[in-house]
Amino acid sequence: MSTPVPVLRLNGLGWSVRGVPIVEDVSFEVGEGEFVAFIGPNGAGKTSLFNLISGICPASHGSLELDGADVTAEPVHARARRGLGRTFQTSSLWAGLTVADHVRLAAQAAAGPRASYRIWRRAERYAKAVAETLERTELADRAEALAGSLSHGEKRKLELAVLLVSDPRLILLDEPMAGVSAEEVPALVELIRSVHKEQGRTVLMVEHHMDVLLGLADRLAVMHHGTLLALDTPAAVMADETVQQAYLGEAL
Numbered sequence: 412m413s414t415p416v417p418v419l420r421l422n423g424l425g426w427s428v429r430g431v432p433i434v435e436d437v438s439f440e441v442g443e444g445e446f447v448a449f450i451g452p453n454g455a456g457k458t459s460l461f462n463l464i465s466g467i468c469p470a471s472h473g474s475l476e477l478d479g480a481d482v483t484a485e486p487v488h489a490r491a492r493r494g495l496g497r498t499f500q501t502s503s504l505w506a507g508l509t510v511a512d513h514v515r516l517a518a519q520a521a522a523g524p525r526a527s528y529r530i531w532r533r534a535e536r537y538a539k540a541v542a543e544t545l546e547r548t549e550l551a552d553r554a555e556a557l558a559g560s561l562s563h564g565e566k567r568k569l570e571l572a573v574l575l576v577s578d579p580r581l582i583l584l585d586e587p588m589a590g591v592s593a594e595e596v597p598a599l600v601e602l603i604r605s606v607h608k609e610q611g612r613t614v615l616m617v618e619h620h621m622d623v624l625l626g627l628a629d630r631l632a633v634m635h636h637g638t639l640l641a642l643d644t645p646a647a648v649m650a651d652e653t654v655q656q657a658y659l660g661e662a663l
């Protein structure tokens with residue numbers, strides 16, 4: 412039986428700025444439907460690694476494959492067309508637009524530049540995708556609310572909705588709990604769990620809170636000084652002495 416092609420493969424990937432290495436020689440594979448969480452101290456290179464994977468930063472060395480295709484030279488939108496989507500650490504919503512407008516615009520953007528000419532023919536399809544996405548992200552009753560009026564937890568849900576309406580297979584979530592109140596965290600965790608388990612998407616997520624990750628992640632990746640220090644099951648990573656010395660002992 413042949414081994415399945417990983418959804419994502421990094422081969423010695425790295426990024427330097429004016430000769431200073433930010434991410435160095437990172438290699439790993441992620442299988443279809445896996446959930447890999449990235450931890451590490453501030454400045455360890457987690458967001459930079461996500462920027463490399465999504466195409467925001469150009470690789471200085473190494474290569475990156477999506478579903479077996481070398482995409483190292485491909486721009487962000489080409490990787491998005493292959494099913495890669497991401498959210499950002501800081502919120503990127505328009506305060507004066509409604510929740511439904513955000514999701515509608517994202518659906519149209521995902522359909523490509525020519526979609527606007529055919530929009531009248533597709534209106535029904537968009538409406539269905541938008542309604543389903545709002546339902547899935549528990550935002551249906553907030554559809555007409557302005558994004559600026561949402562709580563932090565609702566804003567994070569909306570960012571997920573904007574991502575999910577394009578139906579990505581591989582999603583990168585950069586600190587999706589950042590700024591969210593303690594009361595809103597459990598609902599957001601459940602939502603991310605269902606995006607992974609029920610919708611069957613492959614998830615990579617940067618998160619500082621171990622209590623959130625331990626119930627979600629199949630594997631933990633530890634970043635330290637721009638390198639991948641460990642990548643294993645949560646139990647194995649927590650028991651790893653190198654990890655404890657480098658990170659866990661001080662930060663968790």
Ligand SMILES: Nc1ncnc2c1ncn2[C@@H]1O[C@H](COP(=O)(O)OP(=O)(O)OP(=O)(O)O)[C@@H](O)[C@H]1O
Pocket residue numbers: 428433451452453454455456457458459460634
């Ligand atoms: N465009 C850039 N130019 C120069 N240095 C950068 C750039 N982007 C990031 N860095 C540096 O690279 C290092 C890694 O930053 P990065 O944001 O990837 O870390 P992180 O692990 O995501 O941190 P945090 O947990 O605080 O978000 C930091 O020292 C940061 O200052």
